[in-house]
Amino acid sequence: DGGITQSPKYLFRKEGQNVTLSCEQNLNHDAMYWYRQDPGQGLRLIYYSQIVNDFQKGDIAEGYSVSREKKESFPLTVTSAQKNPTAFYLCASSIQGATEAFFGQGTRLTVV
Amino acid sequence: GESVGLHLPTLSVQEGDNSIINCAYSNSASDYFIWYKQESGKGPQFIIDIRSNMDKRQGQRVTVLLNKTVKHLSLQIAATQPGDSAVYFCAENQGSARQLTFGSGTQLTVLP
Numbered sequence: 001d002g003g004i005t006q007s008p009k010y011l012f013r014k015e016g017q018n019v020t021l022s023c024e025q026n027l028n029h030d031a032m033y034w035y036r037q038d039p040g041q042g043l044r045l046i047y048y049s050q051i052v053n054d055f056q057k058g059d060i061a062e063g064y065s066v067s068r069e070k071k072e073s074f075p076l077t078v079t080s081a082q083k084n085p086t087a088f089y090l091c092a093s094s095i096q097g098a099t100e101a102f103f104g105q106g107t108r109l110t111v112v
Numbered sequence: 113g114e115s116v117g118l119h120l121p122t123l124s125v126q127e128g129d130n131s132i133i134n135c136a137y138s139n140s141a142s143d144y145f146i147w148y149k150q151e152s153g154k155g156p157q158f159i160i161d162i163r164s165n166m167d168k169r170q171g172q173r174v175t176v177l178l179n180k181t182v183k184h185l186s187l188q189i190a191a192t193q194p195g196d197s198a199v200y201f202c203a204e205n206q207g208s209a210r211q212l213t214f215g216s217g218t219q220l221t222v223l224p
Contacts, residue, residue: 103155
């Protein structure tokens, strides 16, 4: 089945550690996105990529890094510089920028 | 700040009644709008979209209305069912290829 897969579903991180969240899609979409969602709030854009080997900062990129070495994959690293990383992270993809986006099921990251 | 917002953070309706969820946007250049449904702990799912050259679009049990004069978007759900309980987000394309901008969401609760 075509879709977008995030892993793991739950992730725990100790303070000071970097962690990487996986996002893979087999929809042949050019554009991919990472959003952060906090309780009772909307989605805030962290990073986005419209083509392989290119990505742009979103509204809250500080403390995060990404790579786009393959069309299918857009991993997000939450670095120790991110002061409040506990949140629900959503990855999405679309045929092109700013059109219907398909979302993964999310990764819930908790700092312990 | 976000240009897309919702009038009500929560909405409770009786099973079988119609639901109306509202959304305001501020960018008159936005030409594409989407409604998403997000169930607890899951990623958002596409419900329906509408382009700015339309006033109304209907899907299965859902209707989206667009009033460009007052920059208002609404989602109507007919004969609301318990499975409709979720958070509903509107999103807009602000006329660029960057990404969709999401509102903060409305929690819809269907009462038995």
